[in-house]
Amino acid sequence: MEPVEVVDPAGFAGEPDGIERLWTPHRMAYIQGEGKPADPSDAHQCPFCAAPERSDEDALIVHRGAAAFVILNLFPYNSGHLLVCPYRHVADYTDLTEAEVLEVAELTRTAMRVIREVSGPAGFNLGMNQGAVAGAGIAAHLHQHVVPRWEGDANFLPIIGRTKALPILLSDTRAAYAAAWPTEAA
Structure with missing residues (x-):
């Protein structure tokens, strides 16, 4: 990639230093807590409760x-990062019904198969962050993370630069995964 010369007539940009910068202004919404419920116990404020009320493409x-x-x-950890959510606004895994446990597990397995077919990752991280202290961004509504991983995806950018490069738009990822989702699956 050829370096781009930045013209700064006011002199605010400083001296050129040869460092490439990836600007990720979309992350500011996450940092500022956009979309997080003011009252975590209020299902009407929950983005996971609101999503099923919208079209699949919009949500x-x-x-x-x-x-x-x-x-x-x-706000994915990696390209293709999916969440499996019960419709019911419930925070703790132990409070799920047997039917919810079974379907969350089956959808997680199917998600892994679909991601493998579409994106070809080398592995996965699966997990639930139970409670804000454990890292749950929306602690009041349980969700299972399905994060595809590739060799070298945890390079210097997220570790040093606190930046993640995502090579595909979320809408394109959703369309590819939805098209590959088996119709007979739960």
């Missing part, structure tokens, strides 16, 4: 099941 929903749905993470 980035990949698949709707009977007790749970699969949605792209709006």
Whole structure:
């Protein structure tokens, strides 16, 4: 990639230093807490409760099941990062019904198969952050993370630069995963 010369007539940009910068202004919404409920116990403020009320394309929903749905993470750890959420506004895994546990597990397995077919990752991180202290951004509504991983995806950018480069638009990822989702799956 050829360096781009920045013309700064006012002199505010400083001296050229040869460092490339990736600007990720979309992350500011996450940093500032946009979309987080002011009252975590209020399901009317919850983005996971609001998503099923919207179209799949607008909400980035990949698949709707009977007790749970699969949605792209709006602030992904990696390209293709999916969330499996029960429709019911419940915070703790131990409070899920047997039907919800079964469907969250089955949708997680199907999500892994679909991601493998479409994106070809080398592995996955799966997990639930239970409670804000454990890292849950929306602690009041349980969600299972399905994060595809590739060799070298944890390079210097996220570690040193606190930046993640995502090579595909969320809407394009949703469309590809939705098209590949098996129709007979839960």
